[in-house]
Amino acid sequence: MNTQTSVRAATAVRLTEVTKKYRGGVTALDHVSLPVPRGTFLAVMGPSGSGKSTLLHCAAGLDVPTDGSVHIGDTEISGLSETKRTMLRRERVGFVFQAYNLVPSLSVSDNITLPLRLAGARPDHDWLRTLVAHIGLEGLLNRRPAELSGGQQQRAAVARALVARPDVVFADEPTGALDLHTAGEVLDLLRRLADDFGQTVVMVTHDPGAAARAHEAVVMADGRIRDVVATPSAEKLAQLLTTLERR
Numbered sequence: 001m002n003t004q005t006s007v008r009a010a011t012a013v014r015l016t017e018v019t020k021k022y023r024g025g026v027t028a029l030d031h032v033s034l035p036v037p038r039g040t041f042l043a044v045m046g047p048s049g050s051g052k053s054t055l056l057h058c059a060a061g062l063d064v065p066t067d068g069s070v071h072i073g074d075t076e077i078s079g080l081s082e083t084k085r086t087m088l089r090r091e092r093v094g095f096v097f098q099a100y101n102l103v104p105s106l107s108v109s110d111n112i113t114l115p116l117r118l119a120g121a122r123p124d125h126d127w128l129r130t131l132v133a134h135i136g137l138e139g140l141l142n143r144r145p146a147e148l149s150g151g152q153q154q155r156a157a158v159a160r161a162l163v164a165r166p167d168v169v170f171a172d173e174p175t176g177a178l179d180l181h182t183a184g185e186v187l188d189l190l191r192r193l194a195d196d197f198g199q200t201v202v203m204v205t206h207d208p209g210a211a212a213r214a215h216e217a218v219v220m221a222d223g224r225i226r227d228v229v230a231t232p233s234a235e236k237l238a239q240l241l242t243t244l245e246r247r
């Protein structure tokens with residue numbers, strides 16, 4: 001393995017000089033470069049319209065950049081056909097959304113393993129047991145989503161995102177619908193998944209308190225990364241956001 005390959009392999013996601021222009025002339029991302037090392041819990045913050053969702057969509061292969069490249073592990077996804085990107089997302093990317101998006105008619109257990117069935121893969125039962133125990137879903141697996149609290153539903157959604165052992169989990173405002181205490185539990189869980197399993201997590205959030213649970217936070221404005229803050233505090237992030245919003 002040459003040095004460049006080993007450097008790339010240590011990176012779960014890499015954006016290189018990514019620009020995204022929408023029809024109508026909006027430049028939502030302007031030459032953004034961002035390596036996300038494996039095992040990092042990264043928060044993406046910034047004022048409304050700063051490009052957070054666009055960054056997440058391009059990084060996850062849900063959308064394609066106008067220019068620049070995106071790698072998931074060693075695979076450049078920005079040049080793949082839509083079909084290949086869909087397959088790659090199923091196998092190597094997990095998603096957690098604000099609205100848990102569980103299928104109401106399926107049990108918790110079937111919801112968690114759904115991505116595997118869609119990809120035509122078999123569950124790894126050892127991993128499934130570890131995951132369910134780690135996430136605290138034992139005893140809830142036969143229930144329907146409506147029979148769970150909001151926090152339990154989001155924990156089931158986190159288990160579903162992790163079931164295929166993805167290179168990266170993208171979380172879009174994962175605590176937006178939860179009360180403060182339950183939100184704290186879900187954030188602790190995301191942090192433990194990174195610390196205990198080396199799971200890479202990229203989370204978009206408006207909440208400096210949530211971002212402060214991450215290893216690192218990037219702060220965006222006008223489609224660019226303005227700051228990268230290691231071991232961020234809620235106070236420091238709130239201060240940076242206030243400065244950007246006042247401009």
Ligand SMILES: Nc1ncnc2c1ncn2[C@@H]1O[C@H](COP(=O)(O)OP(=O)(O)OP(=O)(O)O)[C@@H](O)[C@H]1O
Binds near residue numbers: 023054
């Ligand atoms: N499909 C689209 N077509 C045209 N412009 C778009 C589209 N999606 C986003 N934009 C524009 O791109 C810019 C970045 O939007 P984006 O949704 O990425 O920001 P954001 O930081 O996620 O905002 P918010 O915090 O409000 O969700 C904004 O100016 C937005 O209006």
